[in-house]
Amino acid sequence: MNETKTERPALARVSAGNAQADEILHGGFPANSINVIMGQPGTGKSIFIEQMVFHNAGGKRPILHLSTLSEPVTKALRYLQQFSFFDASKVGTDVLYEDIGDELVAKGIDALVPRIRAAIETIAPKIIVIDSFKALHDLGAPHSDMRRALYEVTGQLTAYDTTVFLVGEYTEEHGRHLPEFAIADGIVQLMRKDLSTRDERFLRVLKLRGSGYIEGQHGFRITPEGIRVYPRLVSPEIPKGYKPLADRTSTGIDGLDDILGGGVLRGSTNLVVGPTGAGKTTICLQFAARGLAAEEKALYVNFQENPVQLARSLALLGVEPEEAQRRGMHFLYMSPVELQIDHVIVTMFAMIREKGIRRVVIDSVGDLATSASDPERFHDFLYALVQHFAVSGISTFMTLESNESHLSATMDGRLSVMSDAIISLSMVAGKRMLTVSKARATAHDILPHEFTIGAQGVQVMKTASPAARSVR
Amino acid sequence: MTLYLLPDAAKTDQARNEAAIMTAAAPRIVLVERDRHVCALITLFLKRVGYEVDVVDTGYLGLDRVRRLGSAIVITEILVTALDGLALCRLLKTDPTLQVGVIVLSMLSAANRACQAGADAFLMKPIDEESLINTVNEVALKLSVESRSTP
Numbered sequence: 001m002n003e004t005k006t007e008r009p010a011l012a013r014v015s016a017g018n019a020q021a022d023e024i025l026h027g028g029f030p031a032n033s034i035n036v037i038m039g040q041p042g043t044g045k046s047i048f049i050e051q052m053v054f055h056n057a058g059g060k061r062p063i064l065h066l067s068t069l070s071e072p073v074t075k076a077l078r079y080l081q082q083f084s085f086f087d088a089s090k091v092g093t094d095v096l097y098e099d100i101g102d103e104l105v106a107k108g109i110d111a112l113v114p115r116i117r118a119a120i121e122t123i124a125p126k127i128i129v130i131d132s133f134k135a136l137h138d139l140g141a142p143h144s145d146m147r148r149a150l151y152e153v154t155g156q157l158t159a160y161d162t163t164v165f166l167v168g169e170y171t172e173e174h175g176r177h178l179p180e181f182a183i184a185d186g187i188v189q190l191m192r193k194d195l196s197t198r199d200e201r202f203l204r205v206l207k208l209r210g211s212g213y214i215e216g217q218h219g220f221r222i223t224p225e226g227i228r229v230y231p232r233l234v235s236p237e238i239p240k241g242y243k244p245l246a247d248r249t250s251t252g253i254d255g256l257d258d259i260l261g262g263g264v265l266r267g268s269t270n271l272v273v274g275p276t277g278a279g280k281t282t283i284c285l286q287f288a289a290r291g292l293a294a295e296e297k298a299l300y301v302n303f304q305e306n307p308v309q310l311a312r313s314l315a316l317l318g319v320e321p322e323e324a325q326r327r328g329m330h331f332l333y334m335s336p337v338e339l340q341i342d343h344v345i346v347t348m349f350a351m352i353r354e355k356g357i358r359r360v361v362i363d364s365v366g367d368l369a370t371s372a373s374d375p376e377r378f379h380d381f382l383y384a385l386v387q388h389f390a391v392s393g394i395s396t397f398m399t400l401e402s403n404e405s406h407l408s409a410t411m412d413g414r415l416s417v418m419s420d421a422i423i424s425l426s427m428v429a430g431k432r433m434l435t436v437s438k439a440r441a442t443a444h445d446i447l448p449h450e451f452t453i454g455a456q457g458v459q460v461m462k463t464a465s466p467a468a469r470s471v472r
Numbered sequence: 473m474t475l476y477l478l479p480d481a482a483k484t485d486q487a488r489n490e491a492a493i494m495t496a497a498a499p500r501i502v503l504v505e506r507d508r509h510v511c512a513l514i515t516l517f518l519k520r521v522g523y524e525v526d527v528v529d530t531g532y533l534g535l536d537r538v539r540r541l542g543s544a545i546v547i548t549e550i551l552v553t554a555l556d557g558l559a560l561c562r563l564l565k566t567d568p569t570l571q572v573g574v575i576v577l578s579m580l581s582a583a584n585r586a587c588q589a590g591a592d593a594f595l596m597k598p599i600d601e602e603s604l605i606n607t608v609n610e611v612a613l614k615l616s617v618e619s620r621s622t623p
Contacts, residue, residue, distance in 0.1 A: 007581045007582060007583060007584055007585075008581065009581045009596065032598050060602075117512075120513070121516060124601060155507070155508070155509040156509045158509070158598060159507060159509035159510040159512075159513050159597070159598055159599060160509075160513055160598050160599055161598045161599055161600040161601070162598070
């Protein structure tokens with residue numbers, strides 16, 4: 001028989017109400033799915049859900065929001081009005097809030113099934129939210145009754161054309177034994193990690209039947225517009241026909257291009273390492289400013305010096321800051337106190353896309369590392385970042401503060417692997433020394449060269465330093 | 473507290489009117505389905521617009537019921553036991569003594585297979601009330617036109 005065995009229809013989606021969450025979910029929650037939205041109190045579950053609700057409100061069929069035993073609808077509504085997505089005109093028509101707490105207290109879990117049936121029969125909701133679903137377990141019903149009720153509810157909800165969200169203060173432990181996790185088509189977890197001076201919030205998709213999704217923890221913030229998610233940076237797919245770029249671009253530093261065999265490779269990531277005051281920022285400013293002459297727009301990402309301080313340093317190099325900005329030199333300053341790596345990366349990529357950036361400076365990569373709550377996460381990010389830059393041909397200088405002449409610590413060692421070239425700055429016998437200790441795919445000069453910092457910035461001596469030679 | 477609640481009255485009235493026009497010769501619905509939630513919903517939605525619905529849970533029982541009735545609209549899931557929905561559809565559609573419209577309603581995406589089996593329509597689960605009623609009305613209309621043109 002030649003008949004087609006499987007036809008694959010496009011999966012209809014229900015938007016999560018924000019573009020980044022939809023990106024993570026590969027387009028949104030599959031329509032007609034049953035989803036668990038889990039997280040401890042204060043993680044942002046209600047905001048996430050209500051943003052989704054108001055985004056999808058409208059059309060022929062309403063959205064039904066059933067409150068169980070968590071908080072009264074009026075209280076929840078009062079706080080929701082603070083967010084720009086909230087639209088009071090839709091409440092009562094497109095979005096119907098019902099409080100079934102009293103009914104559940106009086107009749108127990110058995111009140112739920114007829115209530116949902118009645119809702120389907122009378123108002124035909126296209127989306128049903130039950131918040132909190134976990135609270136139903138606190139009704140004191142025997143486990144067997146709870147299972148039976150859940151079986152009934154899911155049977156009903158599966159038969160009918162509606163998308164369901166079960167919201168609850170679930171922990172990962174609950175996820176291992178509560179039956180709603182077994183029947184759920186999608187599970188989204190919201191988390192909050194308490195760091196010493198700030199909290200980090202993460203969204204994670206644990207399950208999404210019938211769909212791909214971006215794995216891992218995605219940072220998010222709660223803003224007046226609702227939840228703003230920063231999808232985790234993942235390594236880019238290498239485009240078909242991709243060839244690593246072999247052409248070189250000038251660093252803008254007198255003498256350094258020669259040592260590097262004619263400049264840095266386009267799309268390469270170059271690490272400038274040295275102690276405080278060694279000239280790392282000056283080298284990077286020169287690299288960025290040189291981009292203007294080469295018609296390569298530059299982005300200078302900086303966590304320590306604010307734009308005014310940087311502009312001053314730029315002026316000292318003879319580059320007029322306003323003129324440089326007009327010609328395509330952009331600064332992104334982010335306070336190290338409020339950093340969250342996801343936020344940094346998303347903001348940076350948005351600027352790269354928007355401004356057509358070809359050169360990037362990250363000053364310093366150590367500050368970026370402190371913005372990630374754990375080293376693994378930082379390295380995943382950095383690796384993906386370097387890959388993105390390589391594929392898009394964006395040349396990068398990153399700085400790293402280090403008093404060591406060799407990169408020995410774990411983080412530094414891994415940074416070294418990711419870098420195409422390492423330019424080490426040091427002081428030897430009262431003289432400034434620059435050594436290119438690594439330059440991938442380049443026949444380069446590995447000897448230390450003396451350099452000066454003057455009105456023209458960093459200038460590297462063309463011949464290797466005999467004094468330094470003996471030191472090595 | 474309840475802050476709302478009105479059914480989409482306009483839509484329901486329209487559906488009722490459409491059904492009322494047809495009720496004079498409304499064919500009986502034979503639903504072949506094992507899922508009781510699906511049975512309950514389809515029965516509710518179709519009764520609301522004036523159809524009578526018989527529910528059976530195997531293909532053979534469906535075949536038997538239609539043979540007794542002579543004319544009907546069959547709504548069948550593919551995944552039913554003792555004669556699957558597509559086999560039932562083929563048998564019904566090739567029996568010259570029967571006047572039958574078949575709607576395959578399945579959780580499987582099988583529009584082409586349903587069409588090849590001779591079905592008049594295919595619907596994918598879950599049940600969308602509006603498309604269900606529209607489809608049943610269309611098949612009923614087609615059936616009544618065919619019955620008038622049959623000598």
